[in-house]
Amino acid sequence: MNMKYTPKEITEEVNVTPTHPLVNLGYLAGTVVVSLVAIYAAMGVAVDLVVPRLSRSTEIKIGDSLLPVAQDQFGGNVLADDTRVDYLESLAQPLIREELSDLPITIHLMDTEIANAAIIAGGHVFVTTGLLEESRSENELVFILGHELGHLANRDSLKSLGRSLFLLLGSLALGIGTQNGQSSPLLNTTLDFQSLHYSREQETQADRYGMILTIEQYGHGGYALDFFERHSAHEPSFIPEYVLTHPLSENRIEALELFAAENNWSLTGDLVPLPEGIECPNFDCGNE
Numbered sequence: 001m002n003m004k005y006t007p008k009e010i011t012e013e014v015n016v017t018p019t020h021p022l023v024n025l026g027y028l029a030g031t032v033v034v035s036l037v038a039i040y041a042a043m044g045v046a047v048d049l050v051v052p053r054l055s056r057s058t059e060i061k062i063g064d065s066l067l068p069v070a071q072d073q074f075g076g077n078v079l080a081d082d083t084r085v086d087y088l089e090s091l092a093q094p095l096i097r098e099e100l101s102d103l104p105i106t107i108h109l110m111d112t113e114i115a116n117a118a119i120i121a122g123g124h125v126f127v128t129t130g131l132l133e134e135s136r137s138e139n140e141l142v143f144i145l146g147h148e149l150g151h152l153a154n155r156d157s158l159k160s161l162g163r164s165l166f167l168l169l170g171s172l173a174l175g176i177g178t179q180n181g182q183s184s185p186l187l188n189t190t191l192d193f194q195s196l197h198y199s200r201e202q203e204t205q206a207d208r209y210g211m212i213l214t215i216e217q218y219g220h221g222g223y224a225l226d227f228f229e230r231h232s233a234h235e236p237s238f239i240p241e242y243v244l245t246h247p248l249s250e251n252r253i254e255a256l257e258l259f260a261a262e263n264n265w266s267l268t269g270d271l272v273p274l275p276e277g278i279e280c281p282n283f284d285c286g287n288e
Ligand SMILES: [Zn+2]
Pocket: 147, 151, 198, 202, 203, 206, 241, 242, 246
């Protein structure tokens, strides 16, 4: 075999095409644009494929980096030391089923008049003081918490992030998700919780989950839906979801009644009263 080294046989012309450089540039730009559009479209589809595969630890990191952003956008101060937080945690704890037992469930009591509740990835539950003021029984609160836990179990909050999920995963990888508990300006401008929302199907599944937990807790669904019956229509507020943003329409209440009937669950039973002073900080309404 001839091992003679003959590099000169490859001529410089190999890499030079006869086409005008600007035409090539046009093709290149076109290819880049088409690729970006394809990637953007693929990311939208990929969310539903990626979300179920995310590890719990990644979910928790995403939730922690979203927390300051969500609190900013939710409005109102966080009442961290209020003993009503302990009460809400004691309500939520028995509702945590096997599939969520590896997530820390943290209640954030937000001091705002608007009755609202929400959940974000990683088990951060938001409850407003307005919701506590407007609640008339523990049964109602248990259903609302159960509904939110349903969104968590179904990873709806992660799915609702859409393409922002990839931004978050990228920023986590680069370590720019959060800075000392402050929301990063990048996330704050990119993630608009007001524009996120759940589908009707996601709401239906969360409703059913909430109903199942309510039945497991009390053995009946009595009083659980009263909150929604009192608030059949309301002004919209920010974070998606939340009770008043998506009030249970008559259709949804009827669907739940049907769901209960199919399962032979009773929708009547005892009302469990709320603790005295639920509307006041630390249950302390003073002596007036
Ligand atoms: Zn919901």
